[in-house]
Amino acid sequence: MTAVLDWIALGCLLIGALLSFAAGVGLVRFPDLLSRMHTAAKPQILGLLLILVGIGLRMAPDPRVGVLVLVAVFQILTVPVAGHIAGRAAYRTGRVRRDLLAIDELRDELAEEPGPGR
Template structure:
């Protein structure tokens, strides 16, 4: 087993662990905003760890470039999607404003 194989094994296991914790949070958390948190943060970190684990196995920099692109797009789209879903749910009245620590929307006044 080479050093690259060891790094890959550790990163893949860590990424799978983060994804599993995020999935467990999706099942266990009580409300939409908590579930969105579980769907974005640990899943994003898990995917980044998996991609980092795949990078040492790539033959060249050119073959690992798509991994970098996937990571960048994940970092851009996950927070935007979560923010959009949370905003739509708030406007639809699904989110209870009393559960929020700070509410800076026009609806609170």
């Protein structure tokens, strides 16, 4: 049974590493900020989770596996929030290429907000 868990752990580690590598390549290759943020968040989180699962399978009877769960939960909760905040800040400061947006729902929402001094 240990050999099977080792092979599953190896598969998780390899796939996680490939997803993390793909996220890094996407950061370099994608043309605009929003595309880069998407590739930094989505495959990177899945890659990290697979790597943590692989490490957890290798450390299976060790009680320190709970630390890996805490790392996973922290990443799942913070990365989407940080990406959302960074995306809104980039949009408001004009760092987003609006010609690449298919639907711009934030434009209408920001137009309705009263600005300072209004």
